[in-house]
Amino acid sequence: KAGVTQTPRYLIKTRGQQVTLSCSPISGHRSVSWYQQTPGQGLQFLFEYFSETQRNKGNFPGRFSGRQFSNSRSEMNVSTLELGDSALYLCASSLWGPGSPLHFGNGTRLTVT
């Protein structure tokens, strides 16, 4: 069974631009969640989607948004990029969300200059 796939692996963007990251979950997994990892703040939960609906949300500004498609694939968008958005963005899939184990992708490393 294929694992969680995130694309692209690396991105370099300029302040003020927007970016879209993609995540394909493990086949059969209906929940996708997103996380930001930085040296200063560690791993932080962004949001979780299940059946195309955002079910849970962390404490991030509205510039961070996401969506999930009918095939459970998910995208995350960050608008008006700031230098502090430079991070490793990780996506995880699970069978049904909280209450089932998380399986992470390799991440997308975003650098904002």
Place this chain on the structure above:
Amino acid sequence: GIQVEQSPPDLILQEGANSTLRCNFSDSVNNLQWFHQNPWGQLINLFYIPSGTKQNGRLSATTVATERYSLLYISSSQTTDSGVYFCAVERVGQFYFGTGTSLTVIP
């Protein structure tokens, strides 16, 4: 939110040694998971363990939910065990991660 503290922050072991990593959390949680982040950044799920004890090869984990802590045991450590170990807890749909224990296993 829930505070998740891991100890020790750093650990250096000789190959073959055993170790215990600890995760304390500040409030009741629905579940707890342990992850290993390898040097390339990938997070691997080691255990989903809201309570009780589980074993997988040289690794085992115990969660005592009523006392708000979990332990990860690594026996006969190998160089491939190097990396950062995170615990993560979930409550009301929110996930909280500890700051991790960085493990280096020396041949």
